[in-house]
Amino acid sequence: MNSYIGLKHLHMTCVALSGSLFVLRFIWRLQASALLQKKWVRIAPHVIDTCLLVSAISLAFIAGINPLVQTWLAAKIIALVLYIVLGTFAIKRAKNTSGQIISFILACMVFTYIILVAISKQVLPFLPY
Template sequence: MMYSGLKHLHLSCITLSLALFCLRFYWRKQNSSMLQIKWVKILPHGIDTVLLVSAISMAWIASINPFEQHWLAAKILALFAYIVAGTFAIKRARTARGQNFSFILALLCFVYIIAVAISKQVLPFFHSM
């Protein structure tokens, strides 16, 4: 029961996190003053903290070790890439091209994380043709 509740919380936080990321990127592209509002700066960090704590808790309950389960290690590495790309998309990139590239890269990392979570397999970024 505890695991199921954590999983629902985790999935809800994933949805909220992605929605806020996309909204904040839209506001960045529009040069909106919304990005300066206090809740816009704080809420994503709170959601992402709950997201991470729920993930760690589920791994703990299920006795899943990222050093033994390579798919979980791949998700963690992709999460770091998502965070870096996301910070460039919203804050650090100085050109529109850099913002757009970083946003697309962050979304690709997000999709990769979801795909690995569903398949429980380490997936290559590109398949050979």
């Protein structure tokens, strides 16, 4: 049980770091900051997100949760893929500022959805049970 609690705290820390760094990188992108080119800024998101994914898989394994059975976990996985795609448009792929901003807002909405699903264990966390 101690390993589960430790992994859960690691996972939540990675969530906070991942979201915070995403927002910071987006701000730097809008400012055309040279900080985006720093080596640590290019590497840190991959390290954090890898820890996030490994801790998530480990938590599901320890808890015996199968995403094919627990629809809330499947919803989180699908939303995560959408968040990654939107994030790449917000930071790198969008051709103009309005595309970056729209992608960023949508990515933040999906990020919030993922957190709400994690807390509620419901596919539609914003609806009363």
